[in-house]
Amino acid sequence: MKSFGKKARDQYAKLPKTEIPGYTFFEHVKKEVQRTENVDRNHKIQAMNGKQYFLIDVIAHILYYLKEKTLKEFRDSRLYNSPLKAPDIDWVITVPAIWKARGKRMMREAGYMAGFCDPHVTMGNLEEATGRVQPPPKEELNPEKLSLALEPESAAIWCKKMIDISPGGNDVKNYLIVDCGGGTVDIATHGIIGGHVHELAPSAGNMSGGTTINERFRDFLSHFVDDPGFVQYFSVSDVVERSRRKSEINKIVYTIFEDQKMYFGSAEIEEDSFVVEFCPNFARSFSQLMEGKSVKNVTIEDEGTQMRLSHAKMTEFFQPTIDKIGKLICDHIHTNNLASKIDTIFWVGGFGECQYLRNELEAAINRDFCKGEKKIRYSYPPEPKLAIVRGALAFRYDPSVIQQRKADATYGIACRIPFDENKHPIEYCVDDENDCSRKWCKHIFSTFIERNESICTNEVFVANYSPVRSSQRVSRLTFYSAPHTNVWFTTDRGVTELAKMDINIAGYGRDRDIEVVFDVTHTEIQVCARDKQSKNEYKIVVDFLFSEQ
Incomplete structure (x- = not known):
């Protein structure tokens, strides 16, 4: 590399x-x-x-x-x-x-x-x-030597440290962390109770990071030269030339335009002073076509080698991203009934340094939630793009800093239970292998924890299951998740297969209990199983990356 x-x-x-x-x-x-x-x-x-x-x-x-x-x-x-x-x-x-x-x-x-x-x-x-x-x-x-940390949660931990050493820090009780990065925007919501941090709502996020503005400019530029997606520009037989052209577009969009994007975002500038200079080969290919173009708020200059974008045009590139981030924040506050609780919002991440972004989002939040005497403070730590990495190190040093979390989904395992014709679909009915008079219902979603349920640090969920067949030597445990509550079957809307785990079971018969311990209190889901008859504990690697094919 x-x-x-x-x-x-x-x-x-x-x-x-x-x-x-x-x-x-x-x-x-x-x-x-x-x-x-x-x-x-x-x-x-x-x-x-x-x-x-x-x-x-x-x-x-x-x-x-x-x-x-x-x-x-x-x-x-x-x-x-x-x-x-x-x-x-x-x-x-x-x-x-x-x-x-x-x-x-x-x-x-x-x-x-x-x-x-x-x-x-x-x-x-x-x-x-x-x-x-x-x-x-x-x-x-040595799996304990490698930890994963959620980015908004890491930033929240660092902001908590800033709160502790800041004048007026005692006034911060419930706060929202908005982590605006290049690819994603993530939200964490924390409250300070008895000096400890509690998660007030599951983390949320979307794909409206800063690069969506660059992608919008790329789309505009390709249409401006009458080549949507640059399909024709890239359709050359020479692989090396095709790579060079793709690299050239990348440089225009993610380096040259990026500089102007940051300039625009750093302050409120009303003049037409945002110039994108084209790479020589691109200019030679499209200069004649571009010079003949007339588009509002866009000017082609210097014989087709540069494009001048007005303040209004730059706003067009920014606004859809700002709207999506604003909707994400407002929906998160509404959905989790946080309007009366949140007193502070922290902006972090590289895109979170953008002053224009913060101004627009703060105005939108104030319109929605700051009625009467209600006020929300806005803040960002020094070097907000480093808040995540600093908080991640603090989290690794002391994971107990987060005392309580909210489940981000409903989690469960597939199993069978006695069939009840008044509750279960007839097509889910299966016969018992040893007793044909006994019926079972398949596709049951046995719930460990429901979305938005509070989970204390190191709290785990334990359930016991028995093999389906008396002669069964290997039991496959299949775990599922759903983005909503009240899940009954693994075939319900929104339910997705999460992971598989195979364990060996000793003996014969169906009264051989398998104890499953399910832990969602950490960044990663952890599962272990124990054959209660043999007392063997299976710390098998749960396969979350199984192929659907």
Whole structure:
């Protein structure tokens, strides 16, 4: 791996055409995890050159690169008498609140592949996706050395520290954290009770991060040159030339326009002073067409090499994103009856530094919720884009800082219970294998916890189940989740299969109890099972990344 982030984009854009085939470039890798609802180990991502790679492999290489950079920093600092190995360090990976169990599990397994928990792991070159990737690990080495932390929750922990040391901090009782990043916007809602932090509502979020503004400009630009999506511009047979053109568009949209976006967002500027300079090849391809265009609030200058956007036009790019974020916040407050409780809102994240964004959102929130004497304070910590990483470290140091959480979904397991013709659909009725007079109802959703239910730290849910057949040697436990309450069957609307777990069971008969312990009090769902007859406990790796195929 050569480089990461903005540096990677700039370096790739500057490569001579003859060197492009030697590099592979990926854009928005993290967003791909959220975009794919049923992401699994075999999910592929396309590089700029059109080649396909396994997403989990790409993420693992990124994490390996960051891990090695970190270890080098420690070595160069000479703070330790002997070189540190990866398992000597407690690692924390932050994830958006809207990520489901699959996305979180992918980050953990990628962390294992990157060697966060095993000092002997090395990674070679990234290979193209062929066949299928490896199955889940049968056992996890030093899993406690790797933690996942929710990004808005991490930011909330850091803001709590700022509250504790700030004048007037005692006035903050219930607060909302709005984490505006490049890809996602996440919300956490916390209250301080007896000096401890309690979650007041499940985290919420959407995909309305800052890059949606860049994507809107990209869409506008492609229509401006009469080539929606740049389909024609990219349809060249030469793979290297196609990669160069894609890189060029990326530079215009995510580097050159990004600078103007940040300039616009930093203050209220009323003049037409937002200039996007085109890359030379793009200008040569479209300058003649663009110079003949007449579009309100847009001017083509300098022989088609730059585009001047008015303040009104920049507002058009921003407004849909602001509206979606505003709706997310207001819906979250309304849905969870928080209007009378929230006294402070903190803005964090890189996009959260945008002054224009904050001004517009604060005005919208005040219109909706600040009636009469009701006032909401708005604040952001120093360097708000670092609030997440600082809070994540504080969380790893003391996870008990969060005393109570709210369940973000309804969780349960599939099972069978005696059939009741007055309650159960007839098509779910199955015969008992040993007693044909006995009937069972399949597809039952046995609930562990319902959405929005309060869960104390380290509180777990225990339930007992028996095998379906007397001769059964392996019991497959299938876990499900739903975004709503009152779930009765695994076939109900909105219910999705979450994970599978196979355990060996001893003996014979149906009176062999399996005890299942289900823990949702942490960032990741944890499950273990115990065969009560043999007393064996199975800490089997639960497969959240099983393939639907």
